[in-house]
Amino acid sequence: MKDTMKLEFTAVSANEPFARNAVAAYCLRFDPSLDELSDVKTAVSEAVTNCIVHAYAGGQYAEGARLVCISCTAEGDTLHIEISDRGRGIGDVAQAVEPFFTTAEEEERSGMGFTIMQTFMTTFSLDSAPGAGTTVRMSKRFGRPQGEAAPRGALADAR
Amino acid sequence: MHVSAKMSGESLYIFLEGELDEYSARRARQEVDAAIEAHLACRSVVLDLSGIRFMDSSGIGFLIGRYKKLKAVRTPLYLSSPDLAADKVLSVSGIYSLIPKL
Numbered sequence: 001m002k003d004t005m006k007l008e009f010t011a012v013s014a015n016e017p018f019a020r021n022a023v024a025a026y027c028l029r030f031d032p033s034l035d036e037l038s039d040v041k042t043a044v045s046e047a048v049t050n051c052i053v054h055a056y057a058g059g060q061y062a063e064g065a066r067l068v069c070i071s072c073t074a075e076g077d078t079l080h081i082e083i084s085d086r087g088r089g090i091g092d093v094a095q096a097v098e099p100f101f102t103t104a105e106e107e108e109r110s111g112m113g114f115t116i117m118q119t120f121m122t123t124f125s126l127d128s129a130p131g132a133g134t135t136v137r138m139s140k141r142f143g144r145p146q147g148e149a150a151p152r153g154a155l156a157d158a159r
Numbered sequence: 160m161h162v163s164a165k166m167s168g169e170s171l172y173i174f175l176e177g178e179l180d181e182y183s184a185r186r187a188r189q190e191v192d193a194a195i196e197a198h199l200a201c202r203s204v205v206l207d208l209s210g211i212r213f214m215d216s217s218g219i220g221f222l223i224g225r226y227k228k229l230k231a232v233r234t235p236l237y238l239s240s241p242d243l244a245a246d247k248v249l250s251v252s253g254i255y256s257l258i259p260k261l
């Protein structure tokens with residue numbers, strides 16, 4: 001049987017800890033390891049940060065329209081998460097998911113958000129178009145042996 | 160986020176406690192930069208992460224920013240004592256090639 005949970009909140013950074021901790025609390029039904037729980041919290045934090053920092057930047061939005069929606073579904077041993085906004089969307093999705101790519105380097109952004117989501121979750125996909133908002137879909141299968149994350153290359157830009 | 164600092168020999172040790180995300184990174188930046196500016200004569204800076212309970216890529220951006228500032232004045236930066244979760248984020252991002260772990 002599928003079981004779902006939905007959250008909707010304003011895209012402000014004060015809501016980040018709330019969002020990742022709410023999803024972590026939902027995950028307790030899977031009896032997760034600390035490592036698995038930490039992976040999910042980090043991936044959720046990355047997706048929510050993108051909504052807060054990028055999705056509604058520079059646009060005119062009605063009061064109450066800057067929203068982030070998180071939808072979780074528990075199915076067997078797997079958590080499915082959808083995190084979406086109704087913001088400006090992404091023009092070049094392939095470029096956006098490249099490690100170290102950022103549109104806001106002057107703000108000390110690492111450009112590693114999507115890489116971390118891809119590395120820490122079992123599946124990851126990104127659906128976005130200019131003006132149409134962005135939806136990140138991720139899943140985590142619990143109870144599987146955890147592989148070591150492969151270290152990435154040097155941070156060439158910062159050298 | 161709580162930041163404290165102390166000199167040990169010629170090294171400045173900065174201790175971070177709390178969660179390092181987009182929400183807390185701005186304050187961490189201000190307080191860590193203030194600690195560094197108050198100890199400009201130090202030979203190296205060590206960021207002690209043992210009190211960090213959560214970190215995401217906003218923390219990586221924060222670390223790269225401090226690395227660049229210190230590199231401009233030729234002061235090496237090191238990381239110390241991340242927990243397993245922070246170490247995973249740091250390893251995936253390749254940050255140790257810029258900022259070695261002690």
